[in-house]
Amino acid sequence: MPHLQTLRLWRYDDYPWTSNRPHYSIYRYEVLLLAWLKSLQTPESVAQHVTIFEQDLSQLVKNLKEFTFLDIFGKIYYKKVEPYRLMAQALFPHSRVDVEISRFRLWL
Template sequence: RWILSLRKPESIAQHVTLFEQNLCELVEQLKEFVYLDIYWYTDPEKVEPYRSMVQKRFPNSQLHIEISRFRLWF
C-alpha cells in the first residue's frame, strides 16, 4: 500500500520538487559543473516529470533520463 502511494501524482510532484531543490543546490555549490551522471532506479511514472522539471529549470542543458540512469550536461 505504501509503495502504491509513492506513485500517486501528489507523491510524484513532491519527489520532483525535492529532486529539483537538491539538484539546484548541487549545481550552485559546484560552480564549474559540466556533467552529472547518476545511476539510480526511478519509477517509470516519474521519468517525464523529472524531464520536464530539468528542461524548465536548466533550459540550456542537455538531458538523457531513463529508469536506471540520469545524465545532464550543462
C-alpha cells in the same frame, strides 16, 4: 568541493535521491516500507519528489561552480521519467538532459 566537474552516483532506486524518505524502526521496517513504496506511486507523491529533486539539483549546481556533468544510475519509477526530464529542462534550458527508467544524466 567547489571545483568538482563530474558527479556519478549509483542508487538502487530514485527515492533516496531526495530527502523525502521515512525513518522506520527495524522491527516494523518491512511492512511499513512496502506501504510507503506503494504510496510513492500517487501523482501527489511524484510531484513532491520532482519538487524536492529540483531543489536538490539547484543547490548542487549553485554550490559547485565548475560542475558540468551529473550521472545518476538506478531505478526510476516510470511515472517520474517525464516529470524529471521536464523539470531538468525547465531548470537548465541550455543543457542536455537524458532521463530513462535506469538513469538520470544532465550535461550543463
